Amino acid sequence: MDQYSLVKVIGKGSFGRAILVQPINEEQNYVMKEIRLPKIDSGVRNSRREAVLLSRMKHPNIVAFKDSFEADGHLYIVMEFCSGGDLLQRIQQQKNVLFAEDVILNWFAQMCLGTRHIHEKRVLHRDLKSKNIFLTDSGTVKVGDFGSACSLNSAKAYAQTYVGTPYYVSPEIWDNKPYNNKSDVWSLGCVLYELCTLQHPFQSCSWKNLILKVCRGAYAPLPSHFSYELHYLIKHMFKTNPRDRPSVHTILSSHRVSRLLHKHMMPENKERERTHHWRREEGEKVAMFLEQKSFVTRTTTEGPLQVEQSPVVNNSIDDPSSHKRWVVGTCSTVLGVLGNADIISTGSMANTERADLISEVKCVEIQERRVRKQWDRDPPERLLSVLEKVQLCYGFETYTIHRDEHGDKVDGHEETITNYSRLEPRSDDEDTDFEEEYSYDLINELEKMMDEHKK
Numbered sequence: 001m002d003q004y005s006l007v008k009v010i011g012k013g014s015f016g017r018a019i020l021v022q023p024i025n026e027e028q029n030y031v032m033k034e035i036r037l038p039k040i041d042s043g044v045r046n047s048r049r050e051a052v053l054l055s056r057m058k059h060p061n062i063v064a065f066k067d068s069f070e071a072d073g074h075l076y077i078v079m080e081f082c083s084g085g086d087l088l089q090r091i092q093q094q095k096n097v098l099f100a101e102d103v104i105l106n107w108f109a110q111m112c113l114g115t116r117h118i119h120e121k122r123v124l125h126r127d128l129k130s131k132n133i134f135l136t137d138s139g140t141v142k143v144g145d146f147g148s149a150c151s152l153n154s155a156k157a158y159a160q161t162y163v164g165t166p167y168y169v170s171p172e173i174w175d176n177k178p179y180n181n182k183s184d185v186w187s188l189g190c191v192l193y194e195l196c197t198l199q200h201p202f203q204s205c206s207w208k209n210l211i212l213k214v215c216r217g218a219y220a221p222l223p224s225h226f227s228y229e230l231h232y233l234i235k236h237m238f239k240t241n242p243r244d245r246p247s248v249h250t251i252l253s254s255h256r257v258s259r260l261l262h263k264h265m266m267p268e269n270k271e272r273e274r275t276h277h278w279r280r281e282e283g284e285k286v287a288m289f290l291e292q293k294s295f296v297t298r299t300t301t302e303g304p305l306q307v308e309q310s311p312v313v314n315n316s317i318d319d320p321s322s323h324k325r326w327v328v329g330t331c332s333t334v335l336g337v338l339g340n341a342d343i344i345s346t347g348s349m350a351n352t353e354r355a356d357l358i359s360e361v362k363c364v365e366i367q368e369r370r371v372r373k374q375w376d377r378d379p380p381e382r383l384l385s386v387l388e389k390v391q392l393c394y395g396f397e398t399y400t401i402h403r404d405e406h407g408d409k410v411d412g413h414e415e416t417i418t419n420y421s422r423l424e425p426r427s428d429d430e431d432t433d434f435e436e437e438y439s440y441d442l443i444n445e446l447e448k449m450m451d452e453h454k455k
């Protein structure tokens, strides 16, 4: 503590103060968060988690960790100072003058880059909102406040469940489903919408209607001057079924908006994105290669050559010794279709012998759309009746509910259980599996919380 001099208090959160400090031997200012340590051990462990998780993040779009220590019953976390304030403050300063689309896309691309880094570390932020996204003097956007975040490799993180800040909470949370990476995407969608309209996407004068709107994904359309891509992105980020929402990785690499986002990225960020992008020259090279490549795939010792059935046009199926070839022209059409397709499930391909690949792809897309429609559902009645009794002014607060410790058998400061299968790289169509393993009776917890408020 002695190595920092106090400049001023910049704000108060629900767990303590945020103080602007300067290290004795440095010119630069930092923010020191002072968090009262609770009396009980589990509470102390939860408080320390913010420091542990923040220290694991190293990315230009995440508030940088400097130091943490404990003194006089407080935990202190020292981090980078973002002198441009938070996005909520910036939105309020606008006084109803909308931001230009260029500015919005530039900020949003940076938010996505920061959030993708968090998700790549198998961490869920769980409280993304305009108040937790900061700006530096140079206009760099930084995701901050890991007070609600949880690591999927940490058993103790499961000891508490999440409510978040109700205006930013996704439909699956109200439906008692586990929090997952797409729930963070929903919250990012809320921030993006706020930047576009200076309003919350889901607003109402009662909680009941607010949650109804969230669960139905019912929001007022963006002003029409915004690009088609931005409208399309918002629509997808507010899909009520998390499986239909794009992951942050998809938004940055293969969504209809990706190209537009890349245009607004800093050169250093573009460099990494380029490696993820399907470039035309590369596509043509692959097409040429496939065209030349022979396609016999399996032989047996006893019988003649077995030609594996595939969706490739076969010129001489009756002659087992001849090679199958990709037909000139097919590849570029396939690439065209693949370029426009969303996520393609290859599972059903094997059932269709020598099917035309292009119509197969289209068919899978149509089937997926049909299945997706069935997911729409109304929010639970019990939740709605609870919400009728709640005051809307609680909507901006972050809520965290602590689980009963007895069931956890979590003891000791740094205990973690690593589930290695969760650390494996995943393809985009699997990425909703990145979620908390426990689910809770959130409504029951809310009822208890309301009772406490009344006392």
Ligand SMILES: Nc1ncnc2c1ncn2[C@@H]1O[C@H](COP(=O)(O)OP(=O)(O)OP(=O)(O)O)[C@@H](O)[C@H]1O
Pocket (backbone or CB within 6 Å): 010, 011, 012, 013, 014, 015, 016, 017, 018, 031, 033, 063, 079, 080, 081, 082, 083, 085, 086, 131, 132, 134, 144, 145, 147, 397, 398
């Ligand atoms: N790294 C930072 N740079 C600049 N300002 C910051 C930084 N971190 C926090 N602040 C500001 O300090 C104030 C308090 O932040 P803090 O995170 O402690 O609580 P909060 O976000 O207001 O509430 P909550 O308890 O819900 O997290 C806020 O106004 C916030 O904008």
